Each structure stands twice: as structure tokens, then as C-alpha cells.
Amino acid sequence: MKFQKEKNNKSNIEEGIVKVILFIMALSSVISLGLITFFVFNEGLPFMINYGITDFIFGTTWNPTDQVYGIFPMIVGSVIVTVLAMLIGAPIGIAVAVYLVEIAPRRVAKIVKPAIQLLEGIPSVVIGLFGMVVIIDLLRRISRGPLSEYLPAGYQTGYSVLAGVLILAIMILPTIISISADSIRAVPQEYKEGSYAMGATKWQTIFRVVVPAAKSGILAAVILGVGRAIGETMAIIMVVGNSVQIPIPGWETLFAPVRTLTGNIALEMGYAGPEHRQALFATGIILFIFIIIINSLTLLLRRRRT
Amino acid sequence: MTNQKESNAIIEIEDLDFYYNQTKALKNVSLDINKNEVFAFIGPSGCGKTTLLRVLNRMNDLIPKTRVVGKVQIEGHDIYDPNVDVVQLRKSVGTVFQKPNPFPISIFDNVAYGPKAHGIKNKKELMEIVEESLRQAALWDEVKDRLNDSATGLSGGQQQRLCIARVMAVKPEIILMDEPTSALDPIATLKVEELINELKQNYTVVIVTHNMEQAARVSDKTALFLNGSIIETNETNQLFTNPKEQETEDYITGKFG
Ligand SMILES: Nc1ncnc2c1ncn2[C@@H]1O[C@H](COP(=O)(O)OP(=O)(O)OP(=O)(O)O)[C@@H](O)[C@H]1O
Ligand SMILES: [Mg+2]
Numbered sequence: 001m002k003f004q005k006e007k008n009n010k011s012n013i014e015e016g017i018v019k020v021i022l023f024i025m026a027l028s029s030v031i032s033l034g035l036i037t038f039f040v041f042n043e044g045l046p047f048m049i050n051y052g053i054t055d056f057i058f059g060t061t062w063n064p065t066d067q068v069y070g071i072f073p074m075i076v077g078s079v080i081v082t083v084l085a086m087l088i089g090a091p092i093g094i095a096v097a098v099y100l101v102e103i104a105p106r107r108v109a110k111i112v113k114p115a116i117q118l119l120e121g122i123p124s125v126v127i128g129l130f131g132m133v134v135i136i137d138l139l140r141r142i143s144r145g146p147l148s149e150y151l152p153a154g155y156q157t158g159y160s161v162l163a164g165v166l167i168l169a170i171m172i173l174p175t176i177i178s179i180s181a182d183s184i185r186a187v188p189q190e191y192k193e194g195s196y197a198m199g200a201t202k203w204q205t206i207f208r209v210v211v212p213a214a215k216s217g218i219l220a221a222v223i224l225g226v227g228r229a230i231g232e233t234m235a236i237i238m239v240v241g242n243s244v245q246i247p248i249p250g251w252e253t254l255f256a257p258v259r260t261l262t263g264n265i266a267l268e269m270g271y272a273g274p275e276h277r278q279a280l281f282a283t284g285i286i287l288f289i290f291i292i293i294i295n296s297l298t299l300l301l302r303r304r305r306t
Numbered sequence: 307m308t309n310q311k312e313s314n315a316i317i318e319i320e321d322l323d324f325y326y327n328q329t330k331a332l333k334n335v336s337l338d339i340n341k342n343e344v345f346a347f348i349g350p351s352g353c354g355k356t357t358l359l360r361v362l363n364r365m366n367d368l369i370p371k372t373r374v375v376g377k378v379q380i381e382g383h384d385i386y387d388p389n390v391d392v393v394q395l396r397k398s399v400g401t402v403f404q405k406p407n408p409f410p411i412s413i414f415d416n417v418a419y420g421p422k423a424h425g426i427k428n429k430k431e432l433m434e435i436v437e438e439s440l441r442q443a444a445l446w447d448e449v450k451d452r453l454n455d456s457a458t459g460l461s462g463g464q465q466q467r468l469c470i471a472r473v474m475a476v477k478p479e480i481i482l483m484d485e486p487t488s489a490l491d492p493i494a495t496l497k498v499e500e501l502i503n504e505l506k507q508n509y510t511v512v513i514v515t516h517n518m519e520q521a522a523r524v525s526d527k528t529a530l531f532l533n534g535s536i537i538e539t540n541e542t543n544q545l546f547t548n549p550k551e552q553e554t555e556d557y558i559t560g561k562f563g
Contacts, residue, residue: 191409192368198420199420199476200420
């Protein structure tokens, strides 16, 4: 028969082998995820339950020497820094994406695009260095100068929420720009033509058709940015001061030194005793849950788009 | 051409050449289209019908490296004059595209888009325009209870009528339609054709079609294009029953195209 499958065809066997190898590779990523999750939860969960989940999450004192493990200040630190960084980074990132795709002359886009990619590739420790040298210094001058009367002494070092926010805003820019730019670029030409054909101007077309049509992609970009921001560790440790305290509410918060969840783990894992270690794993669980929530939001949005 | 006809022309095209980069897509096109007339462009694929349509409201400006040589006048104004405001031009020369392209926003917002873009903010006024336009496009009864639903949920035929309503909301003088029914089923096609017949009262319609029966049904005059040139222009029934050129006869009898 003409179209019959050949049984022991060489290319069929090769195909089969390649398939198996690819499957194992795909599986390995799932397995690593499973292993990591298992270890984090295995180490952290029993401790969390023993200690009391609410005491752990809402406790405001973190003092491993006295076996007191409340991570609320770190949760507050992570959330404040991330939210403020998004408030700065997201609008700028979206604006840059719109500019690059719809407005910038090709020559400008040709320079800016690689620059953004490069920014994405800079190791976070290097960005942290930049923050320590430039941003901290600037903030220290401001808080010790004109603002010194209004700020407690501990808030005048420059190591602060604001420093972390600025650094994170810079670090999430490439993510937000590249993903929103992709979704803006994917807006069908027909939409734009439809708009122009009715006598809409370029700006009207951009803000009333292009951006709304790219909305879900832009939202996904922002959410991924949140994920990136909340998980950032090195650069953050270098600029936020890392002291375990809940900042004074109000504008002073900006100058408060804080510690993030990621910072908490990275700073103390090196010397932690057994119980302390478990408490850090439990911190990891909280971080994990944040990330899971954020990623499911992205998935949800992706699904709604199709 | 009699003088009387010339004075009635709302669109006058004279010795028009059009280039995409180095490629000449329109050659020496001259054509007059009268007010309140339905004018059909027919011809084989790639002969330049869409190109000419897009010349008429300068949509080709959006394609880089295109060039227009010759003169195109609408209501006596040279539309390629450097002082022409393209936004105003497109306001009075609306387009319905081959593929229905409603925006991915609500039905209401689609129709209100043009008026809003031109500065109408009053909610009540917008509502009136939307209703009137949707009625004109014979879509009102089908969508009046779901104006806030997304336009992308409409059927293809409804989407195309929505696009027609959207154009009418801007109150243009001229409506350009590029194969407006090519994506529609026969019933939806019929509705759009009926609509075109009504539009004639108030608008000038230029329609591109591959369907010669459609040209015969809806248009007053027809121009046949071949390879970027106009072969013959005439009253539609004359062109189909009594073609002057051999090429026209070959085309309408299906010898090529
Ligand atoms: N954006 C473009 N860039 C370069 N060439 C183009 C472009 N659009 C059209 N052309 C060329 O111009 C010529 C005329 O194209 P046009 O789209 O006007 O044809 P048409 O008569 O509308 O055909 P169809 O009936 O298939 O829609 C074709 O040879 C086409 O390849
Ligand atoms: Mg065409």
C-alpha cells in the first residue's frame, strides 16, 4: 500500500530517540521545580506550623538569637519597595514601549533597543554598586541636608526604601519595555488603518486603539515586572539598609531602611543554626506563594486573551 | 464626456501614476466620479483597484516609499497639495475595508470612535449619532440590547455593517468600500448591497468588487482595470451589455482574470 508506515525505517527510529531525549529534557525542568518546591516546603512548613502560621507571618519581631521569628516587617518591606517601584517603572516602561514601536524614528529605535537589552544583561550586583555609589550618596545628602529636621537619625543614611525603589524601577524597565513592545507591535495594522481612515490623529490612534488593543499584553508585562521586582535580591540588599523594622507611615517611609524577604534569606543563611535555617526556608515559602500568585495572574490573563 | 457631467464630478483624477518604491502600480489613470453615484472598480487581482481607492483618502501615506504623480481633486481641491489636512480629508472620505476590522472595544465605542476623535463629548449627542449610524447600517435591531458588548463577538456580516456604521458616524461625503462583502455570506452580502443602494441618496460610494453581478446590481458606473490602467469606463449596464473594448469583453465573459 502506498501510504503505509514503514516499520523499521531508520528515520523513524531517529525521530523516536530525539523525541525521548526532548521529553527527558522537558521533564527535567518540571522535576527541578518539584524538587525545589519539595525541599523548601519540607524544611520550612513544619517549622511554620510549629511556630504558628499567624505568629510567623504577622509577628513584628525577628530575633533568631531569642528564637523569635516574625517576618511581617520583611513582608512590608518587600511589598512597599515592589509597589512603589512598579508605580515608577511601569508607566515609564509602557511609555518607552509605545515610543519605540509607534513613534521613534528607526535610527533612534536602533540605538535604544540594544541599550535596553544591555541593561537587562547587567548583573544585579553591578546595578547595586551603582546604587550604593550614586543613589545612596544623593539620598544621604538630601536626608542629612534639607530634610534632616524631619527625619529620625536612622533614616538619614541614604540606605532606604527610595533607593531600593529607584534601583528596582531601573531593573524592571527592560522586562516591561520588551514585553509591552511585543504586544503593541502585535496590534494588527488593520486597527490602525481603521482609525486613521476615520480621520483620527496619530495620538488618538495610539491611545484609543493601539494601547487598548495591547492591554492584556501590557498587563502581563507589568505582572512579570512585579515578579522580577519581588524576587530581586542582590541589588536590593546593597541599597535598602536591611534593618528589620516597619517604617513610619507617611512620606518618611521613603527614607526608612527596610529589609525584604529575599534579603532576609540571603543575609542570614550563611550562619544560621538549625531552627533559624528552617525559619529562613519558611520565609522562602512566603516568597514562593507571592510568586505563585503573580504567575497565576499572568497565566489567567494569557488565557483570557486567547 | 459632456460638460454637465464634468461639473458634477466630486472626484476628479487626472493622469495619475502611482509607485510603490520603483514599481508602478497605476499608470496614467484619469477618472471622474459624480456626486451621489455608486461607482464600481472591477478587474483581475493585482490590477491596482485597492491602490487607487487608497489614493483617494491618502491611506497610502502610511506605506513608506510610495509616490503619487498627477492630480487628484475632491470637491475641487487637490488632495495632494502640501497644505491639505489629511485628517480633514479622511473625515470626509471614509473607508470600509475588505476585511471587517472593528476595534476590540464595545460596539458603542466603535461607532462613537470617530465622532469622539473629532471632539464630540456630549454623551447624549454621541448616543444619537450611534443609534442613527447603526440604523443606517441596518444593524440597530440586532445590537441595540448589547451595545456594551465587545464588537469582536459579532458575526462577520455584523462586523462589516458595524464598520459601515462606524464610517457613517463621521458623516463623510464619500465612502470607499474595498470588496466589502468578500468575507460575507449571501444574506449578509444582500444586506450590505441594499445598504449601498440607500447610501446613494446621501453619499458618493466607490466600491471595489470581484463580483461582476454585484457591480451590476449596485453600481451606476463601472471602470475596468487591467495592470494598473483603466481599460474602459462606462455606465454599468452599458459596460456589461455592450463593451467597447475587446479586453472588457474578454474579462466579463471570463476569458481571463
Ligand atoms: N504595500 C505594497 N507594497 C508594494 N507593492 C504593493 C503594495 N500593495 C500593492 N502592491 C502592488 O501593487 C499592485 C496593485 O495592487 P492592489 O492591491 O491595488 O491590487 P488589487 O487590484 O486591489 O488586487 P486584489 O483584487 O487582489 O485586491 C500589485 O502588483 C501589488 O503587488
Ligand atoms: Mg484589493
